[in-house]
Amino acid sequence: MDALKQHYTIVFSQAFSPCGKYLAAGNNYGKIGVFSLSGFLNEEENSYPKHESKFPVCTLQAHDDSVYAMTSNDKFLISGGNGVIHGWRWADVKSKETKPAWSLSIPQGENLTMPEVNSLCLSTKGERPAVYAGGGDNKVYCWDLESGTLLMTLEGHTDYIHCVTVSSTSVKCASASEDGSVRIWDTRKPGEAVHKLEPHKHEDLHRPRYGKWVGCVALDNQDDWMVCGGGPRCYLWHMRSLSPVTPLVAGEETATVATFYDDTIITAGSRPFVYHWSFVGEIKAEVPTSASSIYSIAISEDSPQKMLSAGGTSYKLDICTNFMYRDFSLFFPSS
Numbered sequence: 001m002d003a004l005k006q007h008y009t010i011v012f013s014q015a016f017s018p019c020g021k022y023l024a025a026g027n028n029y030g031k032i033g034v035f036s037l038s039g040f041l042n043e044e045e046n047s048y049p050k051h052e053s054k055f056p057v058c059t060l061q062a063h064d065d066s067v068y069a070m071t072s073n074d075k076f077l078i079s080g081g082n083g084v085i086h087g088w089r090w091a092d093v094k095s096k097e098t099k100p101a102w103s104l105s106i107p108q109g110e111n112l113t114m115p116e117v118n119s120l121c122l123s124t125k126g127e128r129p130a131v132y133a134g135g136g137d138n139k140v141y142c143w144d145l146e147s148g149t150l151l152m153t154l155e156g157h158t159d160y161i162h163c164v165t166v167s168s169t170s171v172k173c174a175s176a177s178e179d180g181s182v183r184i185w186d187t188r189k190p191g192e193a194v195h196k197l198e199p200h201k202h203e204d205l206h207r208p209r210y211g212k213w214v215g216c217v218a219l220d221n222q223d224d225w226m227v228c229g230g231g232p233r234c235y236l237w238h239m240r241s242l243s244p245v246t247p248l249v250a251g252e253e254t255a256t257v258a259t260f261y262d263d264t265i266i267t268a269g270s271r272p273f274v275y276h277w278s279f280v281g282e283i284k285a286e287v288p289t290s291a292s293s294i295y296s297i298a299i300s301e302d303s304p305q306k307m308l309s310a311g312g313t314s315y316k317l318d319i320c321t322n323f324m325y326r327d328f329s330l331f332f333p334s335s
Helices: 002-007 090-094
Strands: 011-016 022-027 031-036 058-061 069-072 076-080 084-089 102-105 117-123 130-135 140-144 150-154 161-166 172-177 182-186 195-197 214-219 225-230 235-238 243-247 255-261 264-269 273-277 283-288 294-300 307-312 316-320 328-331
Touching: 011 076, 011 307, 022 069, 022 090, 022 294, 022 307, 069 117, 069 130, 076 090, 076 117, 076 130, 084 090, 084 117, 130 161, 140 172, 172 214, 172 225, 214 264, 225 255, 225 264, 255 294, 264 294, 264 307, 273 294
Parallel strands: 011 069, 011 294, 117 161, 161 214, 214 255
Antiparallel strands: 011 022, 022 031, 031 058, 069 076, 076 084, 084 102, 117 130, 130 140, 140 150, 161 172, 172 182, 182 195, 214 225, 225 235, 235 243, 255 264, 264 273, 273 283, 294 307, 307 316, 316 328
């Protein structure tokens, strides 16, 4: 049974610790595995980590169902499951303490079931840090992290939300939904979205056989560019003109992950590869993974050397230190 469970493991979410020495990953069984990165590469010996160091140093039963979303700040590892968000102190996690420091509940409203938290992101600009969450009830919520006060609720989507992201200035919030739209919100003026983009209505992006859903969205640091994809083709958008300008298409992939990193766009989804793109749409790298589909990517620049971790439909997490190829894999245990 353990071997069967391991075979069906899906890693939905990941986050690096602020010091870059730990990687947390959440799976479809509600568990968070915390991996120590300290011994991953010994540059003096030029050797890879021993087999036993590829397993978590501790495992938390974090949620009753899947750990769909995860993010991190200087103090807390933050995870999202069905209807609830937990904050875990990194100091406690490192000492294998298994109780959350705090929790936030998604307002249930008229829902008969608790909506899943599909996406989490942090806003660090402004007077107080905040966490944004989007999920199964079609809404984006924003809480003050220090007080736990619900600051705003962004409504407008007509189907569940796959992804939420906040700009580096914390002024813009973007959400991608099963309803086929990407909505751009002004966080200073909670209310209706200031822009509604529908990629499936563009002839170059529309792929009827894959549907209109949008599975990922990311904003660059200057708020000049956006990337999104899903059923429609993954494309780079120019934010001032609100128009798609560059295709980021690898075969017939449906994108579920997208992020900006330096002068590179990184995407992944329904194919067993992580793709690195230039802003003109050229593939800079095509990195094979252990998973047939990718659901999460985490990047750290604070560890002894930068790392990218990719997870999805596999009990393995693939680590890239060069970003251009897979160095080795970590293993999520079956129990």
